[in-house]
Amino acid sequence: MRYVGLAWFLCGVSLHRLVEYRADFMIGLVGFLLRVGVQVALVHIIFSLVPSVHGWDYEQVLFLLGFAILARGMDKLFTDNLWMVGGFLVRTGDLFRFMIRPVRPLFLVIAERFFWPDALGEILLGLVLVVYAGSRVGLGVPLAEAAVTGPLLVLCGALVFTGVKLVTASLAFWTTTSHPVMHGANQISEFSGYPLELYGPVLRRALVWVLPFAFTAYFPARYLLFGERDEVLWSPVAAAAVLAVGLTLWSTGLRRYEMTGS
């Protein structure tokens, strides 16, 4: 309960800061629009050449892409400060300032910037894509069911993103900086916005078993669009598993942390 109150308060602080850093916000927004614009354009181009890809048509892929953007946006809205851990907090020793407070360090790191406004753009755009494509193509499950499971699946997807970010960020405790690894994982997560059938067997298995990005959008989309429930049931398990690994690495790393300098 205490953490909920603190989170609320720190959200307010973050919003307050947003006003002060409007330029930051605008740059973030433009960058994001460019990136997503390219993704949507790519899908558009592919489907102007072929009518369907491995049984997925244009609107279905848009739905999948939208779902991926939505889950990623939800994660980004709250936890993107984890990038700082892999980037410089461990390397420079500045992580100490989260360890001298009577609150969990992980919470403090994340809460230092709790509210990433450019993520609002992603969430909005993801929603638009999902609703637009979903209404055009029709769902494979009853709408009432989708209204309940959809948000839960977005949450699971967001937690998978968070978990992977936590795992890769925590590696910095052993390697002093893990920014390249985080970046790599982030690149791989882009694969989650397209049908898995597009990829070779190795990448496919990796997206299920190693970095389970398949659970962020692909399996949920298959369930929502085609009514295939077998894999999607494992979404919460996948999210819990990655988070568990991440939290274990984080606390083990924190214990062996050696603050450098001074």
Next chain:
Amino acid sequence: MIRAESLVKEFRSYERGTGLRGGLATLFNRSYKSVRAVDAVSFELEEGARTAYIGANGAGKSTTVKMLTGIMTPTSGRCLVNGREPYLNRRRAALDMGVVFGQRSQLWWDLSVPDSFRILRRLYRIPDSVYQRNLRLYREMLDIDALGTTPVRQLSLGQRMRAEIAASLLHDPRVVFWDEPTVGLDLRLKESVRELITHANRELGTTVLLTSHDIGDITAICDRVLVVDRGRVIHRGTVRELAGTATSRSVLFGHQEGLGEEETLTRVRSVLPGSAASVMEDGRFRVDYPSAAFGSREVLSILLEHFEVTDCYAPEPDLESVVREIYGAGTGAV
């Protein structure tokens, strides 16, 4: 209040080859050596004690402070702050502690100082009366209002340090660890900072552990010292005792004997064998004599006997040189 029991911290450092070839070799065959930054340090500080933890750069001071504040876990041994091992229950321990690392900021980099304080108030659940009382104090003594709503990253070092110091005391901690707290402060502010911590110590019984290279800080804030060198405590006692261990003391004097500088120096050396004499910039003479060979009365009477003294001054022993002597001895002895 603070207890260290054979506290040890070892760091592993990988031995890297030089150049590309060496770098590649390191990739496949890593050898490392252990460095003992803190070597079986033990001490006990009572509640309300004001202790200076001093030593040369690399002596293991900061490492010890990092273990006492729970940031690092000891390799072996243990330490207790207020009866708890801080690295085992960091969050609980943090409630009782205030920390300043002069070289680093603990404030929210892109928030203003008042915003940082509001967050701290929430994190520590500082009661309103305490919060307001402390803010009033900082306004008075550190002119904290002058920092305004500038983000911390845009503050000057002196401004930032004021905020850091205030932040470390905001929740009325029972123990304060200050590592180089007066870096970048001018004399007036140093004075205020010293007053502030002395005030907290007097009013609330705050225990203080200070590391500083500033002898002024040490004599103004602390009554006891622990001197560390190469990870070991090599001297402990009161600040006064420390001054008493000075092996050399000095006297400054002027005279109207009609002697040239060289002649004066020669005469001083002959009447006070074993001492060093030099000419000061203002034309006075400085005599550094071994305190084992002469008492200060003795030196004065000898000088009076041999010179027509017009002016005479015996400064306090210079703690810096005392500490340097202790380092020297420690290196040889241990």
